[in-house]
Amino acid sequence: MSPSDQPSVRLRPEIVALPAYRQGKAADAAAFKLSSNENPFDPLPGVVEAVNAVSTFNRYPDASALALRERLAARFGLTADEVHIGAGSVALLAQLIQAAAGPGDEVLYSWRSFEAYPSLVTVSGATSVRVPNRADHGHDLPAMAAKITDQTRVVIVCSPNNPTGVIVTADEFAAFMAQVPADLLVILDEAYAEFVTDPAAVNGPSLLGRYPNLVVLRTFSKAYGLAGLRVGYGLGPVGILNAARSTAIPLSVTGQGSAAALASIDAEPELLARVGVIAARRDSIRAALVDAGLAVPPSQANFIWLPLGEETAAAADTFTAAGLVVRPFHPEGIRVSIGEEESVETLLRITAEIVQDLPTGHPARRLG
Numbered sequence: 001m002s003p004s005d006q007p008s009v010r011l012r013p014e015i016v017a018l019p020a021y022r023q024g025k026a027a028d029a030a031a032f033k034l035s036s037n038e039n040p041f042d043p044l045p046g047v048v049e050a051v052n053a054v055s056t057f058n059r060y061p062d063a064s065a066l067a068l069r070e071r072l073a074a075r076f077g078l079t080a081d082e083v084h085i086g087a088g089s090v091a092l093l094a095q096l097i098q099a100a101a102g103p104g105d106e107v108l109y110s111w112r113s114f115e116a117y118p119s120l121v122t123v124s125g126a127t128s129v130r131v132p133n134r135a136d137h138g139h140d141l142p143a144m145a146a147k148i149t150d151q152t153r154v155v156i157v158c159s160p161n162n163p164t165g166v167i168v169t170a171d172e173f174a175a176f177m178a179q180v181p182a183d184l185l186v187i188l189d190e191a192y193a194e195f196v197t198d199p200a201a202v203n204g205p206s207l208l209g210r211y212p213n214l215v216v217l218r219t220f221s222k223a224y225g226l227a228g229l230r231v232g233y234g235l236g237p238v239g240i241l242n243a244a245r246s247t248a249i250p251l252s253v254t255g256q257g258s259a260a261a262l263a264s265i266d267a268e269p270e271l272l273a274r275v276g277v278i279a280a281r282r283d284s285i286r287a288a289l290v291d292a293g294l295a296v297p298p299s300q301a302n303f304i305w306l307p308l309g310e311e312t313a314a315a316a317d318t319f320t321a322a323g324l325v326v327r328p329f330h331p332e333g334i335r336v337s338i339g340e341e342e343s344v345e346t347l348l349r350i351t352a353e354i355v356q357d358l359p360t361g362h363p364a365r366r367l368g
């Protein structure tokens with residue numbers, strides 16, 4: 001921060017020190033944007049029409065998005081009050097953390113995971129407790145359970161994990177929940193659930209009746225391609241969701257967002273067919289990269305993780321020069337979203353070159 005950017009009023013020092021959310025880099029016209037886990041398909045015409053039909057934006061939207069809540073409730077066998085809509089699931093994360101944790105409290109999550117978690121916790125005044133991912137890039141749930149203290153107010157479990165793509169299995173989750181006190185809020189962040197093809201994966205909605213301390217978060221941003229309209233939803237016990245409603249900034253979910261989500265549910269067969277295309281593309285990209293000698297963890301999301309370690313920043317530059325905008329987390333690795341079919345050939349070619357240049361014995365080199 002330059003001296004002229006120093007705030008002239010007394011602000012919370014932990015907020016002044018907090019880096020602002022860093023969005024995946026934009027791509028110029030000739031490049032592919034593979035940095036934000038967006039859906040590469042254009043919006044469906046029917047969804048665009050539904051959005052355009054909401055023209056009464058001189059009026060406030062329905063604050064609780066009741067029509068959408070009812071639709072989702074019917075789908076998941078819940079009441080409308082067991083569904084809460086937010087301006088993206090990141091808003092719901094913020095609301096739930098604020099509702100449960102403040103100064104002196106702890107919020108526990110695996111790391112590396114979704115980059116918004118640390119700042120959301122800091123904003124709430126609570127303290128992050130991060131448990132390193134396992135060597136295979138999945139959550140170490142036994143180690144997380146061991147970190148629960150009297151101060152812990154929220155545990156976030158992300159499956160598939162952003163940015164590594166690794167799932168938590170249903171069995172791992174059940175064993176974990178057996179160790180979690182019933183009065184501790186567990187948020188299961190399933191932003192990429194629709195891309196999961198492994199039947200062993202945890203499935204949040206199927207567990208809601210079983211755990212009174214569980215909230216499941218999903219989003220229309222990724223599989224449904226509505227990232228720009230900001231609609232996510234939480235499923236869980238009414239008492240917890242009511243607390244989230246109390247911390248929410250009112251009226252953040254727009255009428256256009258709700259209409260787009262409803263139209264997307266109507267168009268689900270077509271949208272899920274697209275999800276199938278992306279999941280198949282993901283699997284074939286990963287198989288090709290493993291064949292090329294790179295230790296890419298099995299991803300169940302719409303991105304893959306290249307654990308390039310110290311080579312991360314240089315490799316990201318190589319991708320950029322080749323017209324692929326990726327998301328580097330130096331010195332851990334690069335997350336690459338599964339994008340347009342036309343991006344695949346370059347992705348495979350550049351990654352193969354990067355693998356060739358890795359020093360012998362580099363952990364990203366596949367053994368054997």
Ligand SMILES: Cc1ncc(COP(=O)(O)O)c(C=O)c1O
Binds near residue numbers: 037091220221230
């Ligand atoms: C794991 C995870 N959770 C939540 C979100 C938030 O998505 P949105 O606010 O668009 O619903 C993201 C977005 O990248 C994510 O990766």
